[in-house]
Amino acid sequence: xxxxxxxxxxxxxxxxxxxxxxxxxxxxxxxxxxxxxxxxxxxxxxxxxxxxxxxxxxxxxxxxxxxxxxxxxxxxxxxxxxxxxxxxxxxxxxxxxxxxxxxxxxxxxxxxxxxxxxxxxxxxxxxxxxxxxxxxxxxxxxxxxxxxxxxxxxxxxxxxxxxxxxxxxxxxxxxxxxxxxxxxxxxxxxxxxxxxxxxxxxxxxxxxxxxxxxxxxxxxxxxxxxxxxxxxxxxxxxxxxxxxxxxxxxxxxxxxxxxxxxxxxxxxxxxxxxxxxxxxxxxxxxxxxxxxxxxxxxxxxxxxxxxxxxxxxxxxxxxxxxxxxxxxxxxxxxxxxxxxxxxxxxxxxxxxxxxxxxxxxxxxxxxxxxxxxxxxxxxxxxxxxxxxxxxxxxxxxxxxxxxxxxxxxxxxxxxxxxxxx
Numbered sequence: 001x002x003x004x005x006x007x008x009x010x011x012x013x014x015x016x017x018x019x020x021x022x023x024x025x026x027x028x029x030x031x032x033x034x035x036x037x038x039x040x041x042x043x044x045x046x047x048x049x050x051x052x053x054x055x056x057x058x059x060x061x062x063x064x065x066x067x068x069x070x071x072x073x074x075x076x077x078x079x080x081x082x083x084x085x086x087x088x089x090x091x092x093x094x095x096x097x098x099x100x101x102x103x104x105x106x107x108x109x110x111x112x113x114x115x116x117x118x119x120x121x122x123x124x125x126x127x128x129x130x131x132x133x134x135x136x137x138x139x140x141x142x143x144x145x146x147x148x149x150x151x152x153x154x155x156x157x158x159x160x161x162x163x164x165x166x167x168x169x170x171x172x173x174x175x176x177x178x179x180x181x182x183x184x185x186x187x188x189x190x191x192x193x194x195x196x197x198x199x200x201x202x203x204x205x206x207x208x209x210x211x212x213x214x215x216x217x218x219x220x221x222x223x224x225x226x227x228x229x230x231x232x233x234x235x236x237x238x239x240x241x242x243x244x245x246x247x248x249x250x251x252x253x254x255x256x257x258x259x260x261x262x263x264x265x266x267x268x269x270x271x272x273x274x275x276x277x278x279x280x281x282x283x284x285x286x287x288x289x290x291x292x293x294x295x296x297x298x299x300x301x302x303x304x305x306x307x308x309x310x311x312x313x314x315x316x317x318x319x320x321x322x323x324x325x326x327x328x329x330x331x332x333x334x335x336x337x338x339x340x341x342x343x344x345x346x347x348x349x350x351x352x353x354x355x356x357x358x359x360x361x362x363x364x365x366x367x368x369x370x371x372x373x374x375x376x377x378x379x380x381x382x383x384x385x386x387x388x389x390x391x392x393x394x395x396x397x398x399x400x401x402x403x404x405x406x407x408x409x410x411x412x413x414x415x416x417x418x419x420x421x
Contacts (some may be wrong), residue, residue: 001240007074011193022052023167036072037297040265040294040296040297042054043296044257045300047063055081055110055111057077057081057117058078059075059076059077060076061073061074062171065141065167066163067351068159068163068168069141071137071141072129074127074128074171075127075139076119076125076126076132076269077125077126077128078090079120080123080126080279081239082121084121089177089178090125091123091182091208091397092124092172092178092182093123093127093182093184094127094190095115095116095228096165096183096186096193097130097186098188099157099306099310100302101186101188101302101304102130102135102252102268103129104301105302105397108130108302109291109297115184116128118403118407119411121416122411127168127172130323132155133145135304135305139407147245153247153248154309156312157188157310159189160192160310161192161193161196161199164192164201179206181210181418183211184210184211184213185211185212186213186397187214187365187396188216189213190215190334191216191217194373197349197350197352198345198347198349204349206353208352208353208417209355210352210353210355211355211412211413211414212354212356213397214358215358215365215370216364217323218323218373220317220368221369221370223366224363227314227315228318231315231316234312234316234319238308238312250306252301252304252305255396256299256300256302259274260296260299264292266292275290275292289401290398290399290402295396296396312326313326321376323373325342325343325345325346327331327341340384342419348377350379353382354381354382355382355384357410358370358386359385359388360391362391370386384413388405391405
């Protein structure tokens with residue numbers, strides 16, 4: 001606890017003070033939190049299936065197996081609760097989370113606010129993916145995920161895009177009897193789609209429309225200080241973590257749930273410092289879009305695990321200022337890629353309609369990097385700038401105005417494709 005307190009104190013000194021509970025805006029945020037969740041403590045401890053069923057939505061769990069043996073869990077909400085609530089075939093939508101996250105990100109904010117419920121009410125068959133190594137996809141046919149030095153964790157987001165997404169898409173299309181689906185990705189959920197479109201271009205024909213929320217491919221202009229500090233030392237850090245048996249990073253843990261309830265909850269003196277830590281580690285400005293009341297629920301589900309190599313691969317993108325495959329070193333690169341250096345992803349291969357939903361205040365999806373990504377996409381391609389000036393990275397999934405300024409526009413675009421079918 002002493003170490004946590006020191007971190008909190010440092011963050012406050014560096015990033016300044018945040019509003020206290022006497023602040024009118026924060027009191028309004030608490031009222032919103034009460035409307036979103038009818039029991040924050042309960043929601044922090046339920047799993048995704050428990051949350052979905054608690055709020056009266058239909059729920060299914062499915063599993064896809066990748067070509068290299070990873071067992072992936074998909075959570076399905078086949079129809080709405082209040083609207084479009086009768087069983088039957090409807091357009092399928094696959095939603096994919098960011099790094100250290102899971103499908104929980106798209107339900108934990110509750111009905112009327114969380115993306116999964118909003119999509120279901122709009123008439124979509126919603127599928128929530130979980131990448132290999134996350135809390136819900138921490139399984140393999142032969143490899144042991146509990147071995148922190150083992151080969152289970154030897155993957156980056158390259159494998160997620162190259163193998164996980166195709167396995168999920170094929171399962172969904174088989175289960176629904178459809179030939180195409182909509183794809184919505186958040187942060188790394190966009191990165192892996194760009195990987196798939198580059199390495200598996202045949203999957204372009206299985207996509208009706210792709211919506212990149214906070215799109216991340218190039219990171220040449222990354223503005224997160226922690227990532228910028230660690231990126232040049234990524235290989236040394238990966239080797240050290242491997243030696244220590246720590247190839248798995250940030251797994252879901254009851255410690256985070258405890259912190260959410262006892263340190264970051266409303267009325268706790270450290271709550272403003274929790275907001276500061278979110279900014280420091282996630283590069284997310286906890287401004288007007290931030291709902292601090294929901295901290296216990298957020299920390300009850302996030303982080304949800306990742307491999308160290310995923311972060312190392314992002315560090316590679318920051319340092320090399322390219323969008324390329326994982327660098328194994330010259331010798332292994334020759335064996336895997338046939339060249340001493342990893343090849344760049346060929347974004348021109350992406351032919352499915354791609355919509356880049358971006359914001360001016362996103363420290364990861366910088367405007368210059370988004371523009372470079374846009375130029376290199378094969379097309380059709382579109383840029384959709386979020387009109388809210390305070391919108392930042394994590395606001396695409398947890399922002400208080402996310403429905404108003406992002407989700408409603410996404411659904412409007414999706415409907416234009418559905419109506420044309």
